[in-house]
Structure formats: structure tokens, C-alpha cells
Amino acid sequence: MLSWVEKYRPRSLKDVAGHEKVKEKLKTWIESYLKGENPKPILLVGPPGCGKTTLAYALANDYGFEVIELNASDKRNSSAIKKVVGHAATSSSIFGKKFLIVLDEVDGISGKEDAGGVSELIKIIKKAKNPIILTANDAYATSIRSLLPYVEIIQLNPVHTNSIYKVLKKIAQKEGLDVDDKTLKMIAQHSAGDLRSAINDLEALALSGDLSYETVQKLPDRKREANIFDALRVILKTTHYGIATTALMNVDETPDVIIEWIAENVPKEYEKAEEVARAFEYLSKADRYLGRVMKRQNYGFWKYATTLMTAGVALSKDEKYRKWTPYSYPKIFRLLTKTKAEREILNKILKKIGEKTHTSSKRARFDLQILEILAKENPYIAADLVDYFEIKEDELKALFGERLSSKLLKILKEKKKKKSEKNKREDKKDKKNEDKKEVKKEIIKKKKEDKKVEEVKGYEISDTEVKKDIKNLETQKQVKKEKEIKEKKKEDKKKENKGKQLTLDAFFK
Numbered sequence: 427m428l429s430w431v432e433k434y435r436p437r438s439l440k441d442v443a444g445h446e447k448v449k450e451k452l453k454t455w456i457e458s459y460l461k462g463e464n465p466k467p468i469l470l471v472g473p474p475g476c477g478k479t480t481l482a483y484a485l486a487n488d489y490g491f492e493v494i495e496l497n498a499s500d501k502r503n504s505s506a507i508k509k510v511v512g513h514a515a516t517s518s519s520i521f522g523k524k525f526l527i528v529l530d531e532v533d534g535i536s537g538k539e540d541a542g543g544v545s546e547l548i549k550i551i552k553k554a555k556n557p558i559i560l561t562a563n564d565a566y567a568t569s570i571r572s573l574l575p576y577v578e579i580i581q582l583n584p585v586h587t588n589s590i591y592k593v594l595k596k597i598a599q600k601e602g603l604d605v606d607d608k609t610l611k612m613i614a615q616h617s618a619g620d621l622r623s624a625i626n627d628l629e630a631l632a633l634s635g636d637l638s639y640e641t642v643q644k645l646p647d648r649k650r651e652a653n654i655f656d657a658l659r660v661i662l663k664t665t666h667y668g669i670a671t672t673a674l675m676n677v678d679e680t681p682d683v684i685i686e687w688i689a690e691n692v693p694k695e696y697e698k699a700e701e702v703a704r705a706f707e708y709l710s711k712a713d714r715y716l717g718r719v720m721k722r723q724n725y726g727f728w729k730y731a732t733t734l735m736t737a738g739v740a741l742s743k744d745e746k747y748r749k750w751t752p753y754s755y756p757k758i759f760r761l762l763t764k765t766k767a768e769r770e771i772l773n774k775i776l777k778k779i780g781e782k783t784h785t786s787s788k789r790a791r792f793d794l795q796i797l798e799i800l801a802k803e804n805p806y807i808a809a810d811l812v813d814y815f816e817i818k819e820d821e822l823k824a825l826f827g828e829r830l831s832s833k834l835l836k837i838l839k840e841k842k843k844k845k846s847e848k849n850k851r852e853d854k855k856d857k858k859n860e861d862k863k864e865v866k867k868e869i870i871k872k873k874k875e876d877k878k879v880e881e882v883k884g885y886e887i888s889d890t891e892v893k894k895d896i897k898n899l900e901t902q903k904q905v906k907k908e909k910e911i912k913e914k915k916k917e918d919k920k921k922e923n924k925g926k927q928l929t930l931d932a933f934f935k
């Protein structure tokens with residue numbers, strides 16, 4: 427099944443949202459090739475997900491070119507570049523076909539791992555007979571500085587929120603989604619000009635079955651998170667050491683934050699248990715170095731931690747997964763970055779857990795994560811813990827959301843009902859035993875009064891005797907009660923008659 431990003435990738439320039447001037451420039455450029463001129467290759471520069479690759483493909487499609495692509499997840503050293511694009515770029519025509527060469531994210535070509543990649547590219551450009559489009563997020567990355575004199579740079583802006591909204595609206599209609607305009611606009615706003623992220627968000631929300639405005643409001647802000655999503659994609663997709671180690675270059679987050687993102691998303695991307703296990707082995711090693719950074723304040727250890735969490739994780743898979751994966755925000759941060767009110771609730775819960783388990787809030791946070799897993803996997807045990815930690819209804823809702831918390835509350839209610847029924851049964855039983863004891867005492871007392879004390883000594887009162895006496899006692903009580911009721915009725919009638927005023931007619935009747 428195609429992801430929506432692929433399914434709705436525009437096939438023609440007219441369907442690409444925004445970038446009107448860029449489209450015109452590209453048309454003029456390719457037409458000059460068709461006229462036999464030899465203009466410089468184009469370097470499309472712009473933020474992730476704004477449509478650079480899409481523009482290249484749409485242009486090729488509109489003008490009948492076949493695309494030869496070397497993308498960021500592949501090796502891009504000199505021999506790889508020569509092998510994949512060299513021949514196609516430099517030969518005038520193969521079987522009468524026209525070729526457009528596309529090289530994605532050239533700013534990610536690493537000096538070390540992709541040794542000779544950029545200089546090979548320059549060699550190819552110099553001899554090229556076919557059009558070449560390169561894409562980059564940052565035209566001034568040191569890795570491609572030597573390339574700049576040989577290309578024409580076209581700068582792309584992030585896609586405007588209105589254009590993103592229109593694309594989302596079209597997709598929602600085609601997919602038959604029940605979602606209102608306000609929600610779609612909110613998704614568009616959150617994407618900060620990254621149309622790919624906006625489409626991915628819409629698809630992930632539609633899959634989860636929750637397209638409510640409230641949920642959409644909680645989406646991570648891509649302005650801050652854009653780089654981390656890109657880095658994740660590179661780390662989890664590539665099988666190349668060099669690409670993985672440079673993935674974090676533009677990420678403005680510390681390794682202790684990044685490791686959580688990777689840990690959250692490894693199981694989403696990797697399909698084999700061994701691959702996940704290997705990746706987590708590397709993450710735990712990385713975590714050990716992060717611990718040393720904290721303990722010794724030696725930030726030199728960050729280097730080892732990041733290599734382990736990027737290249738280690740990347741090389742843990744046997745091969746690249748060519749599928750679309752909706753990466754997500756680490757759950758642990760959701761617990762930490764709630765609103766002030768929610769944070770207060772969270773702190774209260776952590777305090778309660780800490781008090782019961784005699785641990786710190788930090789450790790309690792860990793227990794809370796276990797509780798969240800249990801709530802999904804074994805809600806019966808989780809409900810017992812919720813009861814034990816004395817977590818209240820509103821706290822539970824703030825913690826686990828409406829659905830999960832009502833499930834736990836229902837279980838708790840049932841458990842409490844069963845418990846109170848059991849208690850009632852036991853109380854009844856205790857009461858009966860008490861009654862028995864009382865009667866026994868009464869019998870002994872009576873027998874003593876009858877001066878049969880000596881005979882009573884060692885006298886064992888049988889259960890049947892007690893039962894008989896209880897029955898007698900109950901009959902006596904019943905008779906007494908009935909007598910009292912009769913007398914009360916009589917008394918009431920008397921009072922009633924006394925107060926009744928008779929008419930003169932009635933009196934003489």
C-alpha cells in the first residue's frame with residue numbers, strides 16, 4: 427500500500443502547490459536543453475518536504491524525460507556516482523530516451539564515507555549532455571562548497587499554510603475523511619511549510635481514527651521538530667555508516683533527547699526482532715556514555731554516544747525498509763511536557779507512587795511507564811496498582827486519556843463491588859457466630875440460675891441445641907413484635923375515632 431505522500435505526489439507541475447516562479451524557471455531551463463543548449467545543472471535548495479524532488483519528477487513527466495535517481499540513503503562515493511549516473515549523464519541518448527538525472531540531498535554527501543563523491547560529480551557535470559537536478563537543504567554546507575560554481579541555485583521557500591491546507595482538503599475529500607476545515611488548518615499550521623509532514627500527520631491521525639481538533643492541537647511543532655524527523659528518517663533508513671553519523675549534524679537537540687526519539691521509533695521501522703534487539707543493544711551502550719557525561723561532566727563522551735545511537739542503530743538492520751513509517755514523538759516526553767496543570771497532576775501522581783514504593787520521583791517516573799504498559803497489556807493488574815497508589819479519577823484521565831482510564835475505572839468499580847459483597851457476606855457470617863455465642867452464654871446463665879451449675883460444668887452445648895434456642899428466641903421476638911404492632915394499631919384507631927367529628931346526620935343514623 428502506498429503512503430499518502432507517494433499516492434498524492436503530484437505527477438505534473440500544474441499540481442505542485444505554490445512555487446510558481448520556480449516552476450517557470452524550471453520550464454525555461456528544460457526547454458533550453460530541448461533546444462540543444464547546455465545550461466548549468468540546477469541546485470534546488472529549500473527546507474525538507476517543500477517539494478524539491480517532486481518538482482524534479484513533475485518536470486520530467488511533463489516533458490517526457492525518464493528519471494535516473496541517486497538518493498540520500500544510497501552510497502555516494504566516487505565509484506557509486508560514476509556507476510549510477512555517470513553514463514546516463516554523459517551519453518547523448520540511450521535508445522532515443524531522454525534522461526533527467528536527480529541527486530537528492532547532495533549536502534549530505536560526506537567527505538569521509540563518500541570519498542571523492544563531490545569531485546566525481548563535478549567531473550560528470552563538466553561532461554554532462556543530459557539535464558541534472560540536485561537538491562539540498564543547505565546550499566552552503568561545507569561538503570558541497572566546491573560544487574557551487576558549476577550549478578545554478580534556485581531557492582525554494584516553505585510551502586504557504588494556505589496551499590498546504592488546500593492539498594490536505596483535497597486528500598481528505600478523496601479519502602472520504604470526516605474532518606473539519608479548522609482541524610485541517612491546524613495540521614497545516616503545525617507543519618511549518620513542510621507539506622510532507624502535513625500529509626504524514628493527516629494519514630497517521632486518520633489511521634488512529636482520531637481526527638479531532640483537540641488531538642491535532644497536540645501535534646509536535648515541526649518548526650522545532652523538523653530536523654529530528656529528518657534525522658530519524660536517515661538513521662532508520664540508511665545502511666550506510668557515514669550517512670548515519672552525519673544525520674544529526676543539523677539537529678538542534680542534545681543526545682539525551684535524541685536517544686529517546688530513536689528508541690521510540692526503532693520498533694516502528696525495524697521488522698525483525700533481532701534487528702530491534704541489536705539496535706537497543708547499541709542504544710543501551712550509548713546511554714551508558716550519556717550517564718558518564720552527566721556524572722563526570724565530560725562532554726567528550728557525547729561523541730561515542732552519538733556514533734552508537736546513529737551508526738550502531740542504522741547498521742543493526744539487515745537491509746533498508748522501503749516502506750513509509752509514521753514516526754512519532756517519544757511518549758516519555760509527553761509525560762514530561764504537558765501543560766502546567768497536567769504537570770502538577772503528574773507530580774502529584776509521582777509523589778503518591780514515590781511514597782508507596784519509598785522511591786524518588788525519578789524512579790517513580792519509571793514505574794509510571796510500567797503502569798502505562800500494564801494498563802494496555804494487563805488492565806486488571808494495572809487497576810489494582812491504580813487502587814494501591816490511590817490515583818484518583820481525574821488524575822487517571824489526565825495520565826492515560828479518556829478511553830484507557832474509563833476501562834481501568836470500570837474494572838476498579840467491578841472489583842470494589844465484588845469486594846463489598848464479599849465483606850457483607852463475611853459480616854453476616856460473623857453476626858451469626860456472635861448470636862450463637864450470645865445464646866450459649868444465655869443458656870449457661872439460665873442453667874446456673876436453675877441451680878444446675880454442677881451439671882453445667884463440662885456440659886457441651888450442641889449446635890442443634892443452639893439452633894433450636896435461636897429459633898425459639900426468634901419466634902418469641904416475632905410474637906412480641908406482632909403483639910406490639912397489633913397494640914399500636916388499636917391505639918391508633920382509638921386516637922383516630924377520638925378526633926373524628928361526626929355530622930349531625932351521621933350521628934342520628
Ligand SMILES: Nc1ncnc2c1ncn2[C@@H]1O[C@H](COP(=O)(O)OP(=O)(O)OP(=O)(O)O)[C@@H](O)[C@H]1O
Pocket residue numbers: 430431432434435436441442443444445472473474475476477478479480481530531561562563585593621622623625
Ligand atoms: N509543493 C508541493 N505540492 C504538492 N505536494 C507536495 C509539495 N511539496 C511536497 N509535497 C508532498 O510531500 C512529499 C514529499 O515532497 P518532496 O520529496 O518533494 O520534498 P523535498 O523538498 O524533496 O524534501 P527533502 O528535502 O526531505 O528531500 C511529496 O511526495 C508530496 O506528496
